[in-house]
Amino acid sequence: MIKGIRQLVACAAAVVAASVAAQAFPTRTVTIVVPFTAGGPTDTVARSLAQAMTKPLGQTVIVENVAGAGGTVGATRVKNAAPDGYMVLLHHIGMSTAPALYRKLAYNPQTDFEMVGLIVDVPMTMIARSDFPAKNFSEFVTYVKANKTKLNLANAGLGAASHLCGLMFMSAIDADVTTVPFKGTADAINALLGKQVDFLCDQTTNTTGQIKAGTVKAYAVTSAKRVPTLPNLPTMQESGLQGFEVGIWHGVYAPKGTPKAVVDRLTAAMQVAAKDPDFVKRMADLGATVYGPDRITPAAHAAHLKAEIEKWGPVIKKAGVFAD
Numbered sequence: 075m076i077k078g079i080r081q082l083v084a085c086a087a088a089v090v091a092a093s094v095a096a097q098a099f100p101t102r103t104v105t106i107v108v109p110f111t112a113g114g115p116t117d118t119v120a121r122s123l124a125q126a127m128t129k130p131l132g133q134t135v136i137v138e139n140v141a142g143a144g145g146t147v148g149a150t151r152v153k154n155a156a157p158d159g160y161m162v163l164l165h166h167i168g169m170s171t172a173p174a175l176y177r178k179l180a181y182n183p184q185t186d187f188e189m190v191g192l193i194v195d196v197p198m199t200m201i202a203r204s205d206f207p208a209k210n211f212s213e214f215v216t217y218v219k220a221n222k223t224k225l226n227l228a229n230a231g232l233g234a235a236s237h238l239c240g241l242m243f244m245s246a247i248d249a250d251v252t253t254v255p256f257k258g259t260a261d262a263i264n265a266l267l268g269k270q271v272d273f274l275c276d277q278t279t280n281t282t283g284q285i286k287a288g289t290v291k292a293y294a295v296t297s298a299k300r301v302p303t304l305p306n307l308p309t310m311q312e313s314g315l316q317g318f319e320v321g322i323w324h325g326v327y328a329p330k331g332t333p334k335a336v337v338d339r340l341t342a343a344m345q346v347a348a349k350d351p352d353f354v355k356r357m358a359d360l361g362a363t364v365y366g367p368d369r370i371t372p373a374a375h376a377a378h379l380k381a382e383i384e385k386w387g388p389v390i391k392k393a394g395v396f397a398d
């Protein structure tokens with residue numbers, strides 16, 4: 075009896091301690107895990123966001139790159155982290171494509187995480203090495219079709235946004251090209267600059283600088299409308315690829331079981347960050363759109379993730395692409 079009461083008291087004390095810790099969150103550095111290499115588009119968003127969340131959280135926010143397997147290694151790392159809010163994940167559309175791409179995925183994106191909120195939507199660009207022969211998108215498509223056995227298409231691994239875009243492109247033009255996976259598109263762009271690969275579909279958050287500097291050739295954007303910062307680039311749709319539209323949405327995830335008070339604190343910090351003039355300007359300069367406050371919530375994030383899993387699952391299954 076006494077033992078039972080002791081256990082009950084200990085248990086109640088632990089609950090109170092956890093709740094006090096949740097209320098006080100954060101008392102130390104918060105880490106945002108990026109599931110791709112440093113210097114790439116997801117990393118760029120994360121580093122800007124980390125800076126903008128530092129002030130509202132009152133603690134330093136750092137970025138850790140845990141790259142590999144199209145973003146699934148980093149997501150697994152956060153799934154297995156302590157559910158206390160000190161390690162969270164910034165991931166993109168790959169959270170919704172991985173379940174269809176991986177037969178053995180170490181996590182369920184919908185049930186192994188607490189959604190914290192959506193943050194930015196980023197268009198992609200089709201780019202190629204600077205000496206690629208095509209002068210415009212239509213010539214690009216013709217050239218790729220005619221030389222499909224010789225060309226290499228870079229991506230950041232199965233489950234990456236660049237992988238999805240490449241898959242959609244090859245299906246749209248009905249040509250299969252050899253794909254070369256990297257651990258992030260920072261590495262893929264380096265290979266493109268070194269002319270070891272031929273083309274790549276990547277977020278504007280990574281390609282804008284290279285396009286403006288003329289170090290790569292750019293052919294089209296994947297958004298429904300042209301991107302204000304790259305006004306000369308046509309959309310895929312206006313270039314004849316009907317229905318080709320893909321936006322790379324990003325969200326923040328905490329491990330399942332993270333206390334609601336902690337998640338709420340992180341969401342509130344993201345809401346403040348989304349209005350930070352430096353963050354907003356940096357994202358706009360890179361062609362990214364910061365979501366409004368109604369999308370930076372756990373509920374909006376969960377609803378979007380569900381809709382995207384339902385959208386991409388059948389597309390990927392139809393393409394017959396998967397990994398064990």
Ligand code: ASP
Pocket residue numbers: 110111114115116117168229230233234235236237257258259260276277
């Ligand atoms: N842009 C990459 C992707 O294709 C990821 C990255 O390096 O941030 O998903």
